[in-house]
Amino acid sequence: MTSHSTQIASAVKLDDLICLTSPVLGQIHVGYPRVIYKEDDVDDVTSKLYVQRFLDATKADMFFANRLIFVEGVAEELLLPVFARYLNKNLTDEHVLVVNMGGRYFNHFLKLFDTNNPYTINKKIVCLTDIDPCRKKNEPDEDYEACYPYEYNIDTANYDYKHHADTEVAQYAAHPNIRFYRQDVTYGKTLEYDIMRENPDCELLLTNSVSNLKEIKAMMAEQDMNKMMSKMRNSEANTRIKTSIGASKWTDEEKRKALLASRYLNSVSKGSNALELxxxxxxxxxxxxADRKEFHVPQYIVDALTWLLS
Incomplete structure (x- = not known):
C-alpha cells in the first residue's frame, strides 16, 4: 500500500518502509531504511532502535516533508518559524519540518538521509546545534564545564578548552545534502545568548518570564560598561561574568553585548520564554x-535557512 499518513508511518516498522522522494522534478529516488542500518553494526542497531522509538505521528512527518531542520530543543522548535518570517520566508509554504530531537541525537537520524549511501532518503537536512564553549582543569579526573565565550582560552596554562560539534561541522561542510550550523566560534554560546547578543537594544526580548527583567532593562539603557555592571545584583555568577569580561581583550561594543547576553541567558527558562518570545x-x-521594532535573526540561523531553501 502507499500512504501519506503519518499515523501509519509511525506505526510501521522501519524495515517495512520504502520512501519515495523527488529531489528534482521528474526524478524519483527510492529510500530503503531496512538497508541503511546494518544488523551486524552495534552503532547501527542502537540508532535504529532509537529512531523507531522516536517516531510518533508528529515526528513521522519527516518522511513527507521536503526539507528538514533538526534542532536540540523546544526553544528552536518554537522560534524557527517566526525567525523565518523575519527573513521573508515561510517554512510551511516551503514544506520544511522542524524536528525537536530533545538533545544531541542527530547522528541516529542522519543515517536515514545521508545520500552518500544510495539507499537513503534524499532530502536537504540542516542540523542546528549550540557551540557551547567549555573548559576543564588540567588535572586528572576533571570534567568539562560550560564557560562563556569571553573566558575561552584566557587561561590555557590551567585549563583545556573545546567547542561543541567541531567534528560534525567539519565532517558535513561539503556534504551534498546535510549541513551543521552553530553560533560564531569567537562570540557565540547558545541560541538564547545569541538572540540577545545580536539584539542588545531590543526590548521585545524582555518578556514576562525573564526573571531579572528590571535589571536587564536598566542595563540595556546604559552604554558605559561600568554603569551597566553597577546595575547587576551581587551574586557569585555575576561576579564571575564581570571579572571575566573585564579581563577579556574584546572591544567595548562586544563586551556590552556579551554582558547583556550572559545576564539574559541566566534569566530565561527555555520553553516558557521561547513561547512568549x-x-x-x-x-x-x-x-x-513603520511601527515595527527592529529585530535581527541570529546570523547562524540566517545562514542555515539560506542554504536549506536555496
Whole structure:
C-alpha cells in the first residue's frame, strides 16, 4: 500500500518502509531504511532502535516533508518559524519540518538521509546545534564545564578548552545534502545568548518570564560598561561574568553585548520564554512596517535557512 499518513508511518516498522522522494522534478529516488542500518553494526542497531522509538505521528512527518531542520530543543522548535518570517520566508509554504530531537541525537537520524549511501532518503537536512564553549582543569579526573565565550582560552596554562560539534561541522561542510550550523566560534554560546547578543537594544526580548527583567532593562539603557555592571545584583555568577569580561581583550561594543547576553541567558527558562518570545515577535511582524521594532535573526540561523531553501 502507499500512504501519506503519518499515523501509519509511525506505526510501521522501519524495515517495512520504502520512501519515495523527488529531489528534482521528474526524478524519483527510492529510500530503503531496512538497508541503511546494518544488523551486524552495534552503532547501527542502537540508532535504529532509537529512531523507531522516536517516531510518533508528529515526528513521522519527516518522511513527507521536503526539507528538514533538526534542532536540540523546544526553544528552536518554537522560534524557527517566526525567525523565518523575519527573513521573508515561510517554512510551511516551503514544506520544511522542524524536528525537536530533545538533545544531541542527530547522528541516529542522519543515517536515514545521508545520500552518500544510495539507499537513503534524499532530502536537504540542516542540523542546528549550540557551540557551547567549555573548559576543564588540567588535572586528572576533571570534567568539562560550560564557560562563556569571553573566558575561552584566557587561561590555557590551567585549563583545556573545546567547542561543541567541531567534528560534525567539519565532517558535513561539503556534504551534498546535510549541513551543521552553530553560533560564531569567537562570540557565540547558545541560541538564547545569541538572540540577545545580536539584539542588545531590543526590548521585545524582555518578556514576562525573564526573571531579572528590571535589571536587564536598566542595563540595556546604559552604554558605559561600568554603569551597566553597577546595575547587576551581587551574586557569585555575576561576579564571575564581570571579572571575566573585564579581563577579556574584546572591544567595548562586544563586551556590552556579551554582558547583556550572559545576564539574559541566566534569566530565561527555555520553553516558557521561547513561547512568549514567539508571540511577541509575531505580534511585532503584524504591525505596519513603520511601527515595527527592529529585530535581527541570529546570523547562524540566517545562514542555515539560506542554504536549506536555496
Amino acid at each position: 514567539n508571540v511577541v515577535l509575531m505580534a511585532n511582524l503584524d504591525k505596519p512596517v
